[in-house]
Structure formats: C-alpha cells, structure tokens
Amino acid sequence: MNKLPPEGDIQASKQRFIHCAQKGILKHAISTEEGGYGDSFTHLVLSHEILGKSCLDNGLLLSINAHLWGSVFPLINYGNKEQKQVYLSKLLSGDLISGHAITEPQAGSDLNALLMIAESTPEGLLLNGHKRFITNTPIADLLIIYARLDNKLSAFIVHSDDLGALFLNQPNVTGCHSATMGDIKLENCLIPKSRQLGKTGAGNIMIQQALELERAFIFAGICGVMNWQLKTVIQFSRQRKVNNLHLGKNQAISHKIAEMKLRLDSIRLWVNECARLKDNNKRITMASAQTKLFAAEAFLQSSLDAVQILGSNGLAENNPIAQLVNDALASRLFSGSSEIQKNIIVALLGTGDGYK
Numbered sequence: 001m002n003k004l005p006p007e008g009d010i011q012a013s014k015q016r017f018i019h020c021a022q023k024g025i026l027k028h029a030i031s032t033e034e035g036g037y038g039d040s041f042t043h044l045v046l047s048h049e050i051l052g053k054s055c056l057d058n059g060l061l062l063s064i065n066a067h068l069w070g071s072v073f074p075l076i077n078y079g080n081k082e083q084k085q086v087y088l089s090k091l092l093s094g095d096l097i098s099g100h101a102i103t104e105p106q107a108g109s110d111l112n113a114l115l116m117i118a119e120s121t122p123e124g125l126l127l128n129g130h131k132r133f134i135t136n137t138p139i140a141d142l143l144i145i146y147a148r149l150d151n152k153l154s155a156f157i158v159h160s161d162d163l164g165a166l167f168l169n170q171p172n173v174t175g176c177h178s179a180t181m182g183d184i185k186l187e188n189c190l191i192p193k194s195r196q197l198g199k200t201g202a203g204n205i206m207i208q209q210a211l212e213l214e215r216a217f218i219f220a221g222i223c224g225v226m227n228w229q230l231k232t233v234i235q236f237s238r239q240r241k242v243n244n245l246h247l248g249k250n251q252a253i254s255h256k257i258a259e260m261k262l263r264l265d266s267i268r269l270w271v272n273e274c275a276r277l278k279d280n281n282k283r284i285t286m287a288s289a290q291t292k293l294f295a296a297e298a299f300l301q302s303s304l305d306a307v308q309i310l311g312s313n314g315l316a317e318n319n320p321i322a323q324l325v326n327d328a329l330a331s332r333l334f335s336g337s338s339e340i341q342k343n344i345i346v347a348l349l350g351t352g353d354g355y356k
C-alpha cells in the first residue's frame with residue numbers, strides 16, 4: 001500500500017506552492033489585463049526550467065502545472081466576467097489553489113466512461129459522483145470538476161467547503177510524491193448555477209485544451225531537474241574509480257551519459273517548439289502529444305541510466321536519483337498516458353483510434 005503524506009507534509013506542499021506563486025511563477029504567458037506579466041510562452045518555459053533547477057522537486061512542478069493548465073487557463077479561456085473577477089487574481093497570487101478533476105475510479109483514458117452527474121434544479125446544480133488521483137485535492141480551495149449535465153460533459157467550479165463536497169487526502173501515488181493528491185466525493189453537492197464554467201457540452205474540448213497545454217509545458221520544469229540528474233552522474237563518473245580508471249573512461253558509461261544529454265536537449269527543443277507555436281497562435285495538438293510522448297519516455301530511460309551509472313548508491317533508499325524513476329513512471333501516465341499520445345499522433349495522421 002502507498003504511504004500517505006502526513007499532515008505536516010501537506011502543509012509543507014502548500015507552503016512551497018504559495019512561495020512559488022508569491023514569486024510570480026503563475027503569471028507567465030498571461031496578459032496584463034488578466035493580471036499576468038504579458039510575456040510569452042517562451043518566457044514561461046525559461047522560468048519553469050529555472051524553478052526546476054532550484055527546487056529539484058517534480059511534485060511541486062506537477063502541483064503548479066495542475067493549477068495552471070487545469071484551472072487558470074480554462075478560467076481565462078472560458079470564464080465569464082464575474083467568474084474571472086471572483087477567482088483569477090487570487091489564483092494567480094496563490095491565495096487560491098486549484099487543479100482539475102477528470103479521472104474517476106472506473107475511467108482514466110476513456111472520457112466516454114466518466115459517470116459524474118450534474119443535474120439542474122431550481123435551487124442550483126446538484127453534483128454526484130467520485131473522482132480519483134486528482135493532483136492538489138488536499139490543498140485545493142476549489143477544483144474544476146467535469147461531470148455530465150443533460151448527458152453532455154461540462155465543467156463546474158466546486159469549492160472544498162461546498163456542502164456535500166469531500167476533498168480527500170488519498171489515495172496517493174509513489175511518483176512526484178510531494179504533490180498532494182486525493183479522491184473527491186460529491187454527494188448531493190449543491191452549487192450555484194453561476195459556477196458552471198463554459199457551455200453545457202464544452203467539457204470535451206475544454207479537457208483537450210487543458211491537457212494539450214499541460215503536455216506541452218510540464219517538462220519545462222522537469223528539464224531543470226533532469227539537468228541536475230545529468231550533472232550528478234557526470235560528477236560521479238569523474239570521481240568514482242574502477243580498475244584505477246575514472247568510471248567515465250568506460251565507453252559503456254560515457255555513451256549512456258551522451259545519450260542522457262541528447263535526451264535532455266531534445267526535450268528542451270520540443271518544449272520550446274510548443275512555446276514557439278503558442279506564441280505564434282498556432283495549434284499544438286500534434287506537437288504537444290509528440291512532446292509529452294518523447295519527454296516521458298526519455299525521462300524514464302535517463303532515470304534508469306542514472307541509477308545504473310551510480311550503482312547501488314543510486315538505488316539507496318531516499319536517494320533522489322532513485323526517486324526520479326518513479327517520477328518518470330508517473331509522467332508516462334499523467335496528462336494522458338504514452339499510449340494515448342501515440343493514439344493522438346496516429347489519429348492526426350489520419351489513422352488509429354480516437355484519443356483523450
């Protein structure tokens with residue numbers, strides 16, 4: 001069974017998130033009218049990599065990305081004037097923490113299998129259902145939750161203190177462990193009609209847009225962590241001696257290091273290509289799927305190589321190098337799995353299955 005983060009860790013995760021928000025990390029690629037810096041996605045990528053290099057914490061990066069792409073950007077793209085007035089500045093300053101809830105116990109990749117229901121009543125919208133593996137749930141003040149209204153997938157803003165809303169602190173996963181995660185149970189949860197985000201039936205497109213952005217940019221920060229991973233193995237290979245030679249003198253080791261460097265720089269190129277496309281108002285459906293697929297698989301291979309180069313030291317309990325393997329495994333699942341990215345790519349090429 002996974003260990004759940006104790007209460008102290010949840011508070012620590014929240015404090016780290018708020019600290020980053022106060023430093024302005026949430027304001028990139030957002031216009032000044034909306035309360036952002038009015039800079040570009042290229043600036044966002046640069047700033048997220050710097051954050052990754054300084055925090056070395058993929059959980060914190062996941063938490064920030066879930067908040068940004070799961071709630072801030074959907075609110076910018078689909079929120080009405082009142083909704084933006086109520087939420088946006090607080091979401092950008094870290095006074096409110098959020099994320100998005102799509103996955104359910106019986107449905108992850110398959111959006112058609114989502115069961116959460118929203119019902120329109122004279123008193124408001126009545127929500128019932130169960131979400132699972134939702135990043136930020138234990139620290140969230142609100143979440144964008146997807147449910148079926150009139151059998152059409154739609155988005156709703158649900159507060160953690162809404163009557164009938166339970167934002168739980170479990171289950172967690174072993175990867176990106178410092179990101180808090182949990183289930184959400186909505187049992188006759190009544191919210192005002194003004195909390196519907198976007199039109200009835202817009203849920204599918206809203207999810208695709210949110211996930212496209214997350215796929216395109218979540219590895220900007222992770223590149224910062226991978227940069228440290230690479231430096232760590234280089235340093236080790238210089239210091240460690242085998243048969244009186246530095247470890248790195250063995251071609252089997254140095255070739256692994258060359259491949260790690262190539263993978264890291266290739267992820268950077270892909271992420272920057274997504275930023276270039278967004279900055280030129282171009283679609284990123286194909287590029288973001290390619291970025292996510294390539295980056296997650298490359299991160300996993302480099303994390304396995306790093307452990308192998310360090311030997312048993314690399315696998316020592318609590319060694320952050322070993323923990324990156326679990327982070328990489330998680331990265332192959334969140335924002336749509338590697339298999340789903342392949343489905344998207346072939347669907348866009350005019351063949352293969354549909355996609356989430």
Ligand SMILES: Cc1cc2nc3c(=O)[nH]c(=O)nc-3n(C[C@H](O)[C@H](O)[C@H](O)COP(=O)(O)OP(=O)(O)OC[C@H]3O[C@@H](n4cnc5c(N)ncnc54)[C@H](O)[C@@H]3O)c2cc1C
Pocket residue numbers: 066099100101102103107108109110132133134135136173175176330331333334335336337338339340343353
């Ligand atoms: C760290 C982490 C954070 C997460 N945060 C969030 C969050 O904030 N909000 C949220 O809503 N969800 C979140 N998730 C859940 C994540 O989005 C799902 O795990 C993911 O969509 C896959 O769904 P599943 O786990 O139910 O796997 P399933 O959909 O059951 O798939 C099981 C396996 O089958 C493969 N598969 C499924 N369908 C196909 C297909 N058509 N073709 C080929 N292969 C297929 C999958 O790739 C996978 O390998 C998070 C997950 C993790 C690990």
